[in-house]
Amino acid sequence: MKVFGRELKKALESVETGRDRRWIYVPYDQLSDSIGPLSEPTPRDLGIVLIESPAKAARRPYHKAKLFLILANQRRFALEQAERGVEVRYLVSEDGEGYAEPLRRAAKELGTLVHMEPAERELRHELEPLVKEGLLEAVPHEAWLTTPEDFTKGTGAEPPWRMDRFYRAVRRRTGILMDGKDFEGGQLSFDGDNRESWPGDPPAPEVPRFRPGDIEDEVAALIESRYSRHPGQLDPASLPTRKSQVDRLWQWALEECMEYFGPFEDAMAREEASLFHTRISPLLHLCRLLPRDVVKDVAELDAPIASREGFVRQVLGWREFVRHVHRATDGFRDLPDGTPRESKPKGDAGWKHWTGEAWENGADAGAAPSALGSARDLPPAYWGERSGLDCLDLSVARVLESGYGHHIERLMVLANLGTLLDLSPRQLTDWFWAAYVDAYDWVVEPNVLGMGTYGAGSVMTTKPYVSGSAYIDRMSDFCGACAFHPKKTCPITHLYWAFLARHAGELEGNQRIAMPLRSLQKRSEEKRAADARVFEHVTEVLGRGDSLTPEGVQDALDS
Template sequence: MSAFIQRLADLNPDPAGRRWLFVPYDQLSADLGPLSREPAEELGIVVVETTWKGRRRRYHKQKLALILANLRHFALEQAERGVAVRHVAGEASYGELLRPLARELGGLQMMEAAERELRVDLAPLVEEGLLEVLPHEGWLTDHADFVQGAGEDPPWRMDAFYRQVRGRTGILMDDGSPVGGKYSFDAENRKPWKGDPPAAEEPTFPLDPIKEEVLALVEETFPDHPGTLRPEYLPATAADAEALWQWAREACLPTFGPYEDAMSTRSRTLFHTRIAHLLNLHRLLPRRVVGEAEAMDIPLAGKEGFIRQILGWREFVRHVHRTTDGFRELAPEYGGEAEGSKAVRNGGDAEDEGATEGEGGANPSVLGARHPLPAAWWGTPSGMRCLDEVVEGVWEEGYGHHITRLMILSNLATLLDISPRELTDWFWVAYTDAYDWVVEPNVLGMGTFAVGELMTTKPYVSGTPYIRKMSDYCDGCALDPDRSCPISDLYWAFLARHEEALKGNRRMSLPLGSMRRRSAGKKEADRRVFEAVRGALDRGEAVTAARVERARDGSD
């Protein structure tokens, strides 16, 4: 018998006479909703495991293990404290699996699903009166905060929203003014990391029979999914979550600020807390994390930067996603009438490694980027060390911090006119913390500028100098940053191709002016390098110094 099933049978109390809650995979906390207020002996929870979820996309194996192991341990923890547990397993959707049980139990309650995808799946049960939806108590803000801070209509800006929330909550405020005299200390958090102080070492967590069973199940059920399973780096119990947060407070946050934007081949963690995957499952609660970080005696710039990621950006992107119905409701200036902007099949081609079952999301692109995602994002060597190092880390760990996501993976894809939808789908399967409300705003909204100025002020693109300054990726790269690295060529070619679309953006006036001052010969060389690099990646070939140099001089 399954170790989990046996342990649950041993712990499960009498289910008679209880009120039943459906607890989805990302609401795994007894400190939210009815579980936090009502006697355990009066409540029962329903937890669902379904291969339908895992097969909608070819999710990283570590992500599947993370969700399933946490779900099972949470169920056991609730049974142990006296909450009855109904465990449902199958291959159908959540709605299909819950319908007969909801009828049997006289209806279910749940806190509102964070993911649009799950809300859509469960909508028929709500309409049939079988499922009552309660407010989600894990968020730190509500729609009124969003409207008051960012406005009713776009464009929306995180900084205005963040100031509003800081003022209402009093977080990092002193008598109505921001602690330290300003709301953001971002300018102080941009140092490269040269090896000192030593980077934090990622913590490990003890294995147990539940985790071992889940790891075997993932390998057996989803053998064709990408990514490496790392058993010792799988936090799944309440104790694991506590240990990770303690490590984050002690090993990371005191030094986080200055090196927040740094990248390195020597450490994928540096001083990032690596708690996002557990925050998004609510194994760690955002309110608690923000409150305890605020109380810490650490440098203000790092404290504010960390809190802004959660209280500011995380809350902001989920509001944008919900307000636009996952970017399905956009005005024309934000890509709403771009070709293919309606919901499409995620992954497209049946041979695509990210192909999925069912509808996959909105597909805006104000810059008209529609090129397929190259195999380099799936691990085929590109010849560009920055890209190859980051991709390797993602498929090994299901992790990368926000700057590698933005300034390597998204930057290069944007410079190459890669489809924002395909890149979004890639992020969705690749990262353990990825859900629709996370990846679609971060990639469609910020990473690729697919929705224009809806929620950001400009495209976040750069050439070689930024990557060279903020990382050690250029060290040892076969493409010399002074001679044969093509990323700056790609940058200038991007600006030239999209000059018409970007010329009204004030924040792009300086780079566009610099581009216009390049000679006609240099602009043509930029275009040739762009074609040569994208062509090589399309063929699954590495970009070489010789290829770049031939493209520049026109001999290729």
């Protein structure tokens, strides 16, 4: 930390010390001076405590890009605040410590610290004793756009909870994209219009790159030395760290992405990882961009309503909805009676391949609902071994390279295949948590345990989000260079039918999946037996880390 320490010391030279200040603890994901106690108009009356915890960074094999993004942004934020006149105490936890112990020491010196309630359950849980002891004072997190009351009024107090009901209620309450009492454009959602595949035109915008400075170079060197075993590649120029860079990325998103975001938000392309997606979710989750600002900017933008509404639905609707579900279920620990759970979740998601040892997280390895009883181990394909399925291999390679992938690759490739293979919902969730730069407990657990795998059953989703090869072929160009023909030899469609057959009992009575189940009943016994053989073949081959081949799948069909 020599470079950063020198820069911080220099920035603090003009900050008056020894005066009475209101001391604020700023967690790693609240890096904004426009919300909460830090937004008070007199910075010279404020002091902040920021903490780096090597133990937190090593708790899971987080992607190197994620560690870089958090640490570099936090260090830049410290400098920005010092330049405003805020006194900054930048602490590094001692070996094995998280955040509670350094905060305890700071509070004994500085007095009670105020902080906005953390977004992550994991951090809230760690800090609860300090709040009870009066060393920390918790105030509401002002980055959220909705309240628990909004959630209850929109969806009801008990599950099942549905996002569309919540979204409808908050659109009306906030007035966002409303014409008086009517929804702008005449309907709540344009989701049905936003399902076009991308033919290559209009051209996808080039994602901005950012010049790293000495601070970034120092953080990158730290990541490559201390966390060298962690997965992923690190490209500092792809990650904004200064507030000016963050704002530049957002302007790019508004000017270059938003016009076509709606129609192509579900499209996937081999040569374009993000197409017209804004790539701002990691910065929203760190509060480097604020949801209220991006929603306002998009609502007022001169762009098609389908694109504007599609973006607003993601931020005001889904993002807010999942955080409420996570809080209401205590991170899926509190679910309706009878929800099946895995008895012994490992919590390592196959990370031993990277770290040399399994993740050990004390007694709490995370909630492990498994409504369909799925419990198979994550195959090595999710950590970079080739599966032979181009859609899976390309999606995994992108994530391991950059920590990024947009929501349809996550849902309809990575989670879809995980669900079809009966993978453990907890293991797959842990993989997403480690692999993506924007993954935190409050967002990754609902998206994977809740939606991606149907692990929590109908608590927040109406059905398992599964498909055969036809969807992937329709919405992407992944299939063109794959060894498998999407209509003739691809095993994914057989996996789909085998999934429905295995879980027909659990899914019986679910009206959202009644039509596929009726189609299953019309499928011949011979085809259903072949589907089951393909499932066994695929799970066996991928389980040992080998690649699938058309010949091997055909042998399974013929046997």
